[in-house]
């Protein structure tokens with residue numbers, strides 16, 4: 084029995100889903116697969132796991148809940164533990180870098196990527212009695228794949244007499260991709276609608292659609308606060324930078340002086356938050372009686388699983404590959420932009436807010452109201468304590484104002500909101516399907532998102548939504564719905580993961596909405612270039628099969644990083660290189676470790692103009708650091724930050740050297756995780772995570788460069804030969820231009836590169852991306868290593 088506090092009990096009784104408990108549970112008991120759709124805030128995420136728990140689903144096995152966002156996995160596990168009065172060892176979470184799962188865990192919240200990895204080692208998910216796929220309407224890549232896999236796992240578990248329940252939860256009623264897809268579910272699963280008490284929300288469009296929506300959001304918020312009655316304000320902008328900028332501005336305008344300032348915001352000491360991962364893999368037996376009716380060849384999948392398990396239950400040994408003979412697939416033409424697994428809010432590519440113009444002409448707006456505004460930021464990279472403040476009581480006499488990215492759209496329900504200010508924008512990372520080149524762009528949201536955002540204002544009473552765009556723009560420029568992620572992103576790590584799970588024909592996989600063929604082919608091609616797949620010999624009978632997974636490919640897929648980085652790790656078992664590669668890969672896998680202050684435009688940095696840049700130049704110039712170019716700067720910066728951290732000086736070091744503390748701590752977590760995984764899986768290696776990583780010797784640096792080239796072999800660029808260009812202007816324009824494989828237009832060496840002065844003839848780059856500059860766009864490459 085669960086003992087809830089009366090306070091919690093009262094709050095629960097206000098949630099619409101509570102009235103439906105009986106119907107929800109009856110439907111789940113009677114059906115293997117159920118879809119639950121209910122308005123955000125109706126209590127799906129916090130209550131359904133509790134219903135299942137109380138109905139006995141956690142008695143012998145676990146209740147698993149997946150979330151596309153890390154933020155939600157952590158916040159919801161904590162909330163449910165609190166509501167149920169159970170310790171975090173029983174209601175726990177597991178995300179890519181960390182978790183608090185124990186053997187006693189009964190309800191486990193995790194990111195969808197984590198569950199997908201678990202399926203690799205335990206195909207039937209034998210530890211779970213029920214899986215809840217939350218936020219399925221977001222259509223994240225991993226959730227889509229999980230729907231496909233679970234559509235097959237559920238019947239298999241049924242056959243074995245150990246039924247597994249699947250609950251798919253959505254904040255919208257747009258679930259036809261799940262219900263009307265016969266390849267996925269032959270019998271459409273029942274759809275339960277949770278009727279939420281939604282109060283009417285009045286929509287106010289603007290006459291015009293201003294470009295500077297952040298400034299407009301500020302003005303609108305001032306007006307609401309000055310002129311309208313009580314009720315919280317929720318403002319939607321696109322990214323962390325905008326959130327912080329707006330929060331600062333609003334706080335300055337309506338300051339709140341707390342009685343005492345707390346020491347809560349003290350920076351964490353290094354190591355404080357490096358709880359290591361539970362080793363999840365267990366031995367499970369995957370005997371199956373008769374899987375013949377399964378369309379995407381489950382039999383083969385299971386057989387393959389058994390085979391590969393046999394192979395992998397024994398520890399793997401990393402091959403010692405002679406780097407001098409290692410063929411560099413540099414002639415192959417393609418590039419890819421690999422998406423990080425759990426990436427949530429992409430940060431700006433351009434750094435530094437520009438707060439200039441703060442005080443112009445707005446004085447008039449700040450009329451009578453001197454009532455303080457309690458302004459809180461919300462975005463996914465914010466620490467969870469700070470996120471949690473949105474749920475805490477607002478100080479006496481203040482009005483709540485939360486400035487958020489689209490995290491607040493459906494994953495977290497903020498209490499007491501009556502006014503929504505919607506910029507109508509979101510930041511998306513768009514990929515070129517063929518080249519994989521990505522660009523961060525701010526786009527209009529979909530109509531569905533806009534309506535979700537508006538809905539946040541109608542939870543407690545009638546509300547208002549102020550849209551910072553015109554109704555014409557809404558009608559003409561907003562798509563009805565966002566496209567599923569899987570149709571937007573490059574899919575190679577997914578492809579490799581699926582292939583290693585024994586799914587040979589990814590093309591036939593029952594995706595809720597399949598990615599397009601070009602994308603699957605491009606992914607297959609990139610993986611072949613990387614050496615993770617290899618074309619089958621024509622003598623093999625099964626020539627119609629796609630390229631086979633190589634041994635290298637299997638090793639690569641074991642690492643929780645992009646395939647190219649997995650390859651770098653796989654090649655590093657020599658010359659004591661692993662600690663360096665681990666550190667390098669960790670640093671390269673985390674976005675924006677280094678702050679690029681002052682070089683946001685494509686300008687050369689005047690000497691002394693940017694202390695960070697100078698420091699990086701000097702790092703890059705000393706000793707064997709030159710050999711690796713920009714990645715070595717990163718390696719050195721992270722190494723030095725770790726060392727500073729071990730001395731308790733991390734935040735100071737980050738400030739003086741231009742590093743993001745949050746990123747440094749992510750790098751550290753990933754380093755720990757990679758190190759553990761290598762120690763666990765690789766037989767002859769025992770690594771530690773020494774904060775004091777000595778600079779590599781010359782020989783090591785040379786090897787590291789080769790390894791880096793092997794991983795980045797498809798991202799080679801050659802300087803545009805200036806000597807052939809007659810026109811002086813044109814020569815100047817193309818001074819830093821490079822021709823990259825597969826791209827028509829040249830890309831420019833980014834001004835932040837330490838190799839900018841040298842501009843070597845041949846380089847590999849970590850990333851190619853496009854920046855918008857007025858009406859035109861310009862392509863840049865960064866993270867440069869010279870090939871000599």
Ligand code: ADP
Nearest residue numbers: 123124125126127128129130162474496497498
């Ligand atoms: P849904 O999943 O249907 O969107 P949730 O279960 O997430 O709904 O939320 C139900 C309610 O629980 C909301 O009113 C939300 O504000 C509240 N809630 C969630 N987390 C917390 C928390 N940490 N503290 C207080 N209230 C919370």
Ligand code: MG
Nearest residue numbers: 127128493494
């Ligand atoms: Mg929810």
